[in-house]
Amino acid sequence: MIKDYFKVAIKNIFNRKLRSWLTMIGIFIGIAAVVALISLGSGMQKAITSQFGKIGANRISISPGGAIAGPLSENLGSGILYSSDVEAVRNVKGVEFATGPIAAYVELEFNKEIEYVALMAFDDDTKTLRYMEEMGLAEVEYGRQIKTGATREVILGNRIANDLFDKPIQVGNSIYVDNYKFNVVGIQKKSDSSMFDTVIRISKKTAEDLFERENPSNIFAKVDDNYEPTEVLGKLEKALRKEHNVDEGEEDFTIEIAADVIESFTRILTTVQILVISIAAISIVVGAVGITNTMYTAVLERTGEIGIMKAIGARNSDILTIFLIESGMLGLVGGLIGIFIGVGIGKAVEVIAKAAMNSNILQAHFPWYLILGSLLFSFLLGAIAGTMPAKQASKMNPIDALRYE
Amino acid sequence: MTKEIIIELDNVWKTYKMGTVEVHALRGMSLKVKKGEFLAIMGPSGSGKSTAMNMIGCLDIPTKGEIKLLGRDISTLHESDLAQIRGKKIGFIFQKFNLLNTLTAKENIMLPMTFQGIPREEREKKSEELLGLVELKDRMDHRPNELSGGQQQRVAIARSLSNSPDVILADEPTGNLDSTTGERVLDFLKKLHKEKGTTIVMVTHDKKIAEQAERIEFLKDGSIVKNL
Ligand SMILES: Nc1ncnc2c1ncn2[C@@H]1O[C@H](COP(=O)(O)OP(=O)(O)OP(=O)(O)O)[C@@H](O)[C@H]1O
Ligand SMILES: [Mg+2]
Numbered sequence: 001m002i003k004d005y006f007k008v009a010i011k012n013i014f015n016r017k018l019r020s021w022l023t024m025i026g027i028f029i030g031i032a033a034v035v036a037l038i039s040l041g042s043g044m045q046k047a048i049t050s051q052f053g054k055i056g057a058n059r060i061s062i063s064p065g066g067a068i069a070g071p072l073s074e075n076l077g078s079g080i081l082y083s084s085d086v087e088a089v090r091n092v093k094g095v096e097f098a099t100g101p102i103a104a105y106v107e108l109e110f111n112k113e114i115e116y117v118a119l120m121a122f123d124d125d126t127k128t129l130r131y132m133e134e135m136g137l138a139e140v141e142y143g144r145q146i147k148t149g150a151t152r153e154v155i156l157g158n159r160i161a162n163d164l165f166d167k168p169i170q171v172g173n174s175i176y177v178d179n180y181k182f183n184v185v186g187i188q189k190k191s192d193s194s195m196f197d198t199v200i201r202i203s204k205k206t207a208e209d210l211f212e213r214e215n216p217s218n219i220f221a222k223v224d225d226n227y228e229p230t231e232v233l234g235k236l237e238k239a240l241r242k243e244h245n246v247d248e249g250e251e252d253f254t255i256e257i258a259a260d261v262i263e264s265f266t267r268i269l270t271t272v273q274i275l276v277i278s279i280a281a282i283s284i285v286v287g288a289v290g291i292t293n294t295m296y297t298a299v300l301e302r303t304g305e306i307g308i309m310k311a312i313g314a315r316n317s318d319i320l321t322i323f324l325i326e327s328g329m330l331g332l333v334g335g336l337i338g339i340f341i342g343v344g345i346g347k348a349v350e351v352i353a354k355a356a357m358n359s360n361i362l363q364a365h366f367p368w369y370l371i372l373g374s375l376l377f378s379f380l381l382g383a384i385a386g387t388m389p390a391k392q393a394s395k396m397n398p399i400d401a402l403r404y405e
Numbered sequence: 406m407t408k409e410i411i412i413e414l415d416n417v418w419k420t421y422k423m424g425t426v427e428v429h430a431l432r433g434m435s436l437k438v439k440k441g442e443f444l445a446i447m448g449p450s451g452s453g454k455s456t457a458m459n460m461i462g463c464l465d466i467p468t469k470g471e472i473k474l475l476g477r478d479i480s481t482l483h484e485s486d487l488a489q490i491r492g493k494k495i496g497f498i499f500q501k502f503n504l505l506n507t508l509t510a511k512e513n514i515m516l517p518m519t520f521q522g523i524p525r526e527e528r529e530k531k532s533e534e535l536l537g538l539v540e541l542k543d544r545m546d547h548r549p550n551e552l553s554g555g556q557q558q559r560v561a562i563a564r565s566l567s568n569s570p571d572v573i574l575a576d577e578p579t580g581n582l583d584s585t586t587g588e589r590v591l592d593f594l595k596k597l598h599k600e601k602g603t604t605i606v607m608v609t610h611d612k613k614i615a616e617q618a619e620r621i622e623f624l625k626d627g628s629i630v631k632n633l
Contacts, residue, residue: 004519011507308503311464312517312564313492315485398464402503 026287031338100216307401331382496565
């Protein structure tokens with residue numbers, strides 16, 4: 001019997017005027033926002049933790065200048081980090097390990113072609129190597145890592161090897177870095193961030209000897225598990241202030257701790273989520289009011305029908321059910337359209353993110369429970385929104401309803 | 406052999422309150438209808454004919470007095486019981502046909518059975534059978550607005566029969582039809598009465614129509630009178 005009532009409700013819905021559909025735009029927007037948000041939200045969370053999670057909560061990064069600088073940025077700011085700083089960092093209690101890679105722009109020659117690329121040089125001991133690997137900055141796909149003590153070995157970023165020159169560079173080839181001949185021993189794995197695919201890597205010792213560079217572009221440190229990272233951070237700050245001879249508040253260096261970065265990103269994400277959810281909630285309320293409104297209109301328009309149905313044996317509960325199903329179906333249709341829009345937005349953001357970041361870490365997920373949950377929610381929402389009008393319909397006096405013109 | 410009384414109104418009053426004004430639609434109406442009878446009720450406009458029909462049909466309850474349907478006092482029944490009686494024991498035919506415009510002829514006939522929880526197959530079978538009876542089988546998938554007035558009223562007759570009611574209540578069934586079409590519709594009612602022995606109470610303005618019933622009662626100012 002409920003099946004038959006669904007049929008009646010669907011018939012009535014198809015007989016609706018366009019205007020009654022317009023009042024449901026709120027449902028479309030609300031459900032679309034929720035679907036897009038949830039589908040992207042988990043992807044975004046994943047992307048952030050995969051980007052920063054590699055660094056780990058107990059890892060500290062020190063960059064020159066007051067501003068945030070990446071490991072490859074040149075010292076444009078006022079500050080410079082010195083190789084003595086690395087020593088100072090190592091001496092701070094609670095620091096398990098510290099390394100200061102050198103960064104530079106160099107000329108790269110291969111097969112008579114010349115390109116300019118970024119160079120990164122860090123200590124060739126296994127501990128540093130493992131640290132860099134864990135950060136996703138030094139994973140080798142072909143060949144091997146630079147041997148400890150080797151001088152003329154180079155590892156190429158994935159895009160340098162494959163895309164930069166007319167002919168792809170292979171392990172075993174020779175290239176010239178600022179006119180010094182190097183042997184390509186490895187090619188890095190494609191990384192999540194394209195920046196590291198356009199870098200070449202040599203040992204720090206070689207960089208110091210050949211290019212007469214010694215000041216690190218950044219210092220990476222790891223806090224001993226037995227110490228509280230933020231406490232060590234404070235001590236580090238003090239040590240470097242002393243080293244650089246600056247007062248508190250005038251630092252020419254920036255210390256970041258991965259935990260902070262993750263936290264601030266998560267905070268931004270949460271803010272965005274709260275904002276979108278608020279918009280969705282408002283839209284859904286507006287949509288629900290819209291359904292209530294069109295159902296009141298429908299009850300009024302169909303007063304005569306209600307009278308007829310009662311005259312031929314419909315009980316109040318039958319009328320109530322019919323109208324509840326109808327408003328539930330309205331919600332459901334609104335939800336369905338909203339889901340389509342939401343999936344569209346989710347997919348669009350995914351595609352845009354892929355193009356912009358040149359990586360597909362931001363994936364929109366549409367799990368079945370999201371779709372099913374949205375549908376169920378919109379049906380219930382519609383039914384709830386239609387409760388008052390449906391009650392009014394069911395309580396109508398059959399004679400008055402029949403006499404209504 | 407005296408036949409069983411199927412409808413009995415005993416000093417029935419119906420008063421509508423319009424603000425402070427009271428309108429007495431029925432003033433002590435008494436009436437007995439025997440099982441299998443074909444009764445016509447005549448009376449001037451506003452005399453309370455429709456009010457009486459609605460009350461017999463359990464669409465409303467009297468202000469005062471007693472109405473017995475199939476030996477049962479209906480004036481004290483609850484909403485869902487009244488709905489049950491309307492669905493099972495009564496078949497309504499209205500002047501304005503009162504079909505649902507969103508449904509086809511066949512679906513309209515099926516609807517009262519739906520409310521009684523009758524399974525789909527049975528509903529389909531019965532409705533097609535009834536469409537055959539009113540000679541509209543070829544129009545079963547048409548909607549009311551695609552049918553003529555006479556055809557619509559025949560669908561309404563078929564619908565009124567769908568739950569095999571004990572009583573058919575027809576409130577001016579020919580009122581919206583021209584005389585030829587009206588005659589045709591009346592023929593179906595007469596056939597029904599003759600072949601199935603259904604009790605029919607019919608309200609009409611038209612003396613020629615009324616005279617085709619077995620008995621005529623006159624209603625004036627809310628009560629039965631000898632003649633007008
Ligand atoms: N729901 C109502 N509220 C108020 N007054 C009503 C109501 N229904 C009927 N009346 C009044 O009761 C009286 C009888 O009405 P009823 O419809 O029964 O007349 P009728 O004999 O069917 O007339 P007609 O031949 O015009 O159909 C009229 O005066 C009418 O105005
Ligand atoms: Mg009337």
